[in-house]
Amino acid sequence: MLLIACPYCGERAETEFSYGGEAGIARPKDPHALSDEQWADYLFMRKNSRGMHRELWNHAQGCRRWFEVERDTVSYVIKECYEIATPATSRDNQSRAD
Amino acid sequence: MTDFSRVDLGHINLRGSAEDSRFVDGATKVLGQSLPLAANTLTQSLHRIYWLGPDEWQVVTESDRAADLVRQLEAALAGQHVAINDLSGGQVALQLTGTDVPELLARACTLDLHPSLFGVGDCAQSGLAKTNVLLGCIGETPVYEIIVRRSYSEYLLRWLRQKTHSRAGSVSS
């Protein structure tokens, strides 16, 4: 079983969470401007990475909040858990900008 | 020996930003005690207040005080970005006493409830016997409180009775 560190509640067993798929997919601002192909790409096409994967999890039996996890899909090793859209890379950029 | 019973209490769900001093001060004044701001903790004096998330708390109080408290909170926090909901009808509180409670709960809960890790003032939302629960340690004896949705409470009581070979906690409603 995975041990997942909810950014709000701390480390909990995988059974408290539900999986939400690939993270970082922004809904297009103007869906009407898209072709069917582009819309289908947004709706259905996923990277399905072998290796490091940015994904959404919901702490369903805990605080019920969504957050992001960087996980290796081969080894299942979790690199990092963080609040939505705040991966280490963007946090580093922010602190450099400060 | 584990002892458990169903307790008739008032339940209020309170939401607002922990970083907004107007909200925290307003709520603190009405409740007469501080909101727990640290994760997985609860405060106890006039009421029991559980931390549920960075912007969410559960206030547990005497059953006849909940409605008044909701009105007072609504008045004090009017116009603010908050949510105040009386959940007394939808939730049930169970209290369990005894040193063997952690071992009992560990049969169907993934939290580490060893007293050195989960002591008085600690709480967590988790799963117990496949049911969503809010669990808190509220007394030295030790005493634990489990808050569960009303529709699951009879099932959870039956589970507790079965595991303890007891007929305690009969539902009297």
Ligand SMILES: [Zn+2]
């Ligand atoms: Zn959580």
